Amino acid sequence: MKSLDSFYQDITQGSAVTPHSLLPNDIQKEIGHFNVFDIKEILERLQGKSIMPYDRRAYYKISLIKGKNRAEYADKIIEIDQYALLFATPKIPYNYLPQDINQSGQFCVFTNEFLSKNKSGIELDALPIFASDGYPVFQLSEKEVIEVELIFNKIKKEINSDYVYKYDLIRNYVAELIHFGQKLQPITALYSKHNSAARVSSLFAELLERQFPIESPHQRLELRTAKDFANRLSVHVNHLNKVLKENSGKTTTELISSRLISEAKILLKQTDWNISEIAYSLGFEELAHFSNFFKKQTSITPLAFRV
Numbered sequence: 001m002k003s004l005d006s007f008y009q010d011i012t013q014g015s016a017v018t019p020h021s022l023l024p025n026d027i028q029k030e031i032g033h034f035n036v037f038d039i040k041e042i043l044e045r046l047q048g049k050s051i052m053p054y055d056r057r058a059y060y061k062i063s064l065i066k067g068k069n070r071a072e073y074a075d076k077i078i079e080i081d082q083y084a085l086l087f088a089t090p091k092i093p094y095n096y097l098p099q100d101i102n103q104s105g106q107f108c109v110f111t112n113e114f115l116s117k118n119k120s121g122i123e124l125d126a127l128p129i130f131a132s133d134g135y136p137v138f139q140l141s142e143k144e145v146i147e148v149e150l151i152f153n154k155i156k157k158e159i160n161s162d163y164v165y166k167y168d169l170i171r172n173y174v175a176e177l178i179h180f181g182q183k184l185q186p187i188t189a190l191y192s193k194h195n196s197a198a199r200v201s202s203l204f205a206e207l208l209e210r211q212f213p214i215e216s217p218h219q220r221l222e223l224r225t226a227k228d229f230a231n232r233l234s235v236h237v238n239h240l241n242k243v244l245k246e247n248s249g250k251t252t253t254e255l256i257s258s259r260l261i262s263e264a265k266i267l268l269k270q271t272d273w274n275i276s277e278i279a280y281s282l283g284f285e286e287l288a289h290f291s292n293f294f295k296k297q298t299s300i301t302p303l304a305f306r307v
């Protein structure tokens with residue numbers, strides 16, 4: 001996944017501004033990360049690149065979008081004609097694609113750690129607006145745009161202030177944006193599932209691949225089964241199997257197993273981790289389960305392969 005430093009490097013290409021000078025200097029790891037940006041300014045910095053940053057990243061994002069855009073979110077395609085409020089979670093890959101040059105608005109990015117400091121006890125993944133099967137884009141009227149802009153403007157004012165408790169206040173403003181979105185009706189009429197089979201297949205491949213490489217024996221796969229992937233993509237497991245079988249000739253489980261074996265071989269040959277550590281990092285609860293899986297796929301044991 002792309003780091004914060006990489007993101008700031010991207011948006012400062014060709015400018016005299018250094019990445020860290022854009023980071024509020026009193027944001028520390030213990031309070032999580034938060035920042036707010038102007039869309040028009042960012043697009044100017046990106047010199048015409050069509051994809052907004054922070055897509056498919058390990059951060060939550062709330063965007064007030066002004067302009068014609070297309071949001072590709074899981075297997076959904078959302079056409080935005082004028083104004084929209086977009087909520088993005090790191091659990092679901094998405095692309096945000098401007099369709100014309102008249103783009104403006106604002107967005108904020110934050111980690112789960114930042115908002116979890118809120119005394120209200122907000123659990124982001126438990127909220128309907130960030131649910132994997134929810135609708136993340138909401139059409140706004142001009143009146144609603146003004147309301148949302150007011151919240152963003154308060155955030156921007158506060159983040160540049162010297163107020164000691166400003167991040168507590170900003171958390172409240174972010175919570176206000178979340179509740180504002182949850183009160184809106186989803187623009188389901190704008191969702192399209194044309195070519196959704198290809199989209200599901202592509203997103204499955206992306207979700208599978210972005211779990212690798214395994215770089216530490218303490219790193220562990222989050223998605224291991226066909227059901228895990230189906231839940232993340234908000235589709236039925238049978239539909240996922242059907243789509244992948246039609247597109248690749250293999251079932252979901254076969255594709256997952258093939259990728260696990262590839263990574264297992266790399267770890268066995270290129271690291272000094274013991275086999276129990278490798279098994280754990282690949283999501284196996286028991287060493288015996290990993291050994292049986294590896295032998296079934298390759299006809300030899302992990303130990304024999306390592307020799």
